[in-house]
Amino acid sequence: MSQTDSARFLLDTPRGTQRALDAFVIAARFSRDSRQVAFALGDGTLHRVALADPSDWRASTVHDGAVQGLATDTTPDGFVSGGDDGAFRRIGPTVPSATSPRSA
Numbered sequence: 175m176s177q178t179d180s181a182r183f184l185l186d187t188p189r190g191t192q193r194a195l196d197a198f199v200i201a202a203r204f205s206r207d208s209r210q211v212a213f214a215l216g217d218g219t220l221h222r223v224a225l226a227d228p229s230d231w232r233a234s235t236v237h238d239g240a241v242q243g244l245a246t247d248t249t250p251d252g253f254v255s256g257g258d259d260g261a262f263r264r265i266g267p268t269v270p271s272a273t274s275p276r277s278a
Contacts, residue, residue: 193221193231195213195215195221196217197215197216197217197219198215198216199213199214199215199216200214200215200216200240200241200242200243200244201213201214201241201243201244202214202244203244203245203246203253204246205246205250205251205252205253206246206247206248206249206250206251207250207251208225209224209225209226209250209251210222210223210224210225210251211223211225212244212253212265214241214243214244214255215240215241216240216241217240218235218236218237218238218239218240218241218257218258218259219233219234219235219236219241220233220234220236220241220244220253220255220265221233222234222253222265234265236255236257236263236265237255237256237257237258237259237261237263238257238258238259238261239257239258239259240257240258241255241256241257241258242255242256242257242258243255243256247264247265247266249266251266251267252264252265252266252267253265
């Protein structure tokens, strides 16, 4: 039996959750407190989901253009991102908070 056949159960069993996000996923990061996951997309949006409630997805447009980078913030539940628009965003527990556009 090939390895593909023996691993078929992974595809045939319901595991985790899936969601169509309608843009390329540029990055995915877990928060420092491991309670949520953020997905940065090529259309400038950030999708976040709490692991305790995988049905509650929240989306925010954080950049005008693609998100180029995503990292965890120093806070337990925040993220930071940079995008095509030259902006750096700090994303708190609910919505994007601060914007620092690139100096001219």
